[in-house]
Amino acid sequence: MNKNVGIWIDHRKAVIVSLEEKREEIREIPSDMEKHIRFSGGAQVASAEDQRDRRFTGHLDKYYDKVISMIRDADSILILGPGEAKGEFEKRLRAESLGTRIVGTETMDKIPYDQLAAKVREHFLKSVEDIQNSNKCKNSNRL
Numbered sequence: 001m002n003k004n005v006g007i008w009i010d011h012r013k014a015v016i017v018s019l020e021e022k023r024e025e026i027r028e029i030p031s032d033m034e035k036h037i038r039f040s041g042g043a044q045v046a047s048a049e050d051q052r053d054r055r056f057t058g059h060l061d062k063y064y065d066k067v068i069s070m071i072r073d074a075d076s077i078l079i080l081g082p083g084e085a086k087g088e089f090e091k092r093l094r095a096e097s098l099g100t101r102i103v104g105t106e107t108m109d110k111i112p113y114d115q116l117a118a119k120v121r122e123h124f125l126k127s128v129e130d131i132q133n134s135n136k137c138k139n140s141n142r143l
Helices: 043-071 084-095 113-142
Strands: 003-009 013-020 023-030 076-081 102-107
Touching: 003 043, 003 084, 003 113, 013 043, 013 113, 023 043, 023 113, 043 084, 076 084, 076 113, 084 102
Parallel strands: 003 076, 076 102
Antiparallel strands: 003 013, 013 023
């Protein structure tokens, strides 16, 4: 029994679509983080910005750890998202030795949850069909 997961992620929230046999589950994990703001200015502002960056990075680490804990048992992971977070999350998965489970990373703006679930279902259904067709070709070559 395979568990396929599609995750749409940005710095504000993650939406996890889990597919297991005929069961589908959608979960949202908020990051509970304020928007990352950068200031321009002198040394004092730079020091305050450095502190804010460290706090932001620490918060992201906790957020990514929480998301990873919810998908750790996935056999296949599709990562979707609009910006930097999807790449950062992919690096975290690889650092956690989960990189071999990543089947793709795509840029995607926000979409309604039902459309996200359809996209994830379509991706994994197409993957299964591609594998089946590949096996049929291999078997026909043996004849």
